[in-house]
Amino acid sequence: MNQPKIKRDPEGTRRRILLAAAEEFAGGGLFGARVDQIARRAETNERMLYYYFGSKEQLFTAVLEHAFGLLTDAERALDLADLAPVEAMTRLAHFVWDYYRDHPEFLRLINNENLHEARYMQKSTRIREMISPIVTTVSSILARGEAADLFRPNVDPLRLYVTISGMGYYIVSNRFTLAATLGRDFSSSAERAEIVQLNTEMLLAYVMRK
Template sequence: MSEQRAKRDPEGTRRRILEAATEQFTRFGLAGARVDAIATAAGTNERMLYYYFASKEGLYVAVLEAMYVHFAEREASLDLSGLQPAEAIRELAKSIWTHLRENPQWLSLVNNENLHEGRYLERSSGLRETISPVVDLVRVTLERGAAAGQFRQGVDPLDFYVTVVGMGYYIVSNRFTIDAFTGRNYAESAHHESIAAMHLDMLLGYLRPAS
């Protein structure tokens, strides 16, 4: 693709670079990903990659941002207002866990960034704002449940959200080592559904007000 053509379609070019970069960073991490391979896969050249993202590290941050934004927007768009609070929690948790299972690239990128101790994500100026709508959704649901006498008072929505994500994240991100260590493959539908049901019971049991 020529530079002139790329500049006529900046959004399309940027999207293709992000898609190609996601694949490279997922497979090889930041250190192993090659700028020339990303540019070739995106149908452009390295000059345009640097034009849009300034550096390989800048592109890596953009990929992480896009993945987190997509994850947060998906959950924040759920309409839970018509559901009973307990059912709303179930739907939110199942949606989060489904997203984790269906997006192994996201897990690989997060694991890689944790090896870097999160220092590249810290460069993102607006990343933390993306989680606010999801936490607000959790907060509203918890408050509805508390007002109805179905949930305990004072549950921190961010702590609860991180707990829900953590439950699903561990089972998916560690599925290979869990299988090797225990002989149980949680990627199999029956095992995944069984432990998801257990996690839901644990979450709702915690939320239940003391008698």
């Protein structure tokens, strides 16, 4: 009796490993994540993990690339060109802050990589290329705002993007310690709305002409 042929799905296997590894690394970091648990989550074996990614460290780099790729895809889906400069800047900032709120696992991966002093991100040329589109978008909004005599001149788009990122990053990555030390849950919907309003006013106060 002929045995049914097993359909091979290399891309599916690779993707399952990548997604399983993302969960493990977000939870335990590079050193806390276990290869056997990643393989179990991905419904494969450790041999296939090493076949597709070479090593645990290379898999971690691939996970970082995948995480930044998802962020870049979401950023590219933004349609801000037809919005007035103030609304476009506000929409972009809110997108960044909402993305961090909705993807805390992304911030955990970044926090872990900071512990390694970006050792694995530095091995990736793709991640640096992924950051360029959003900075270009910020630059375009600033230029339109300046041309309309709304925004102050000479605002550095990269510094502004880093500042916008930091404004949303901190209350998500530190939400537990903030609650423990200050007694306030900044992840609650009411507190978040107040913080978003505060951050928006500070952002616009900086970029707008006096």
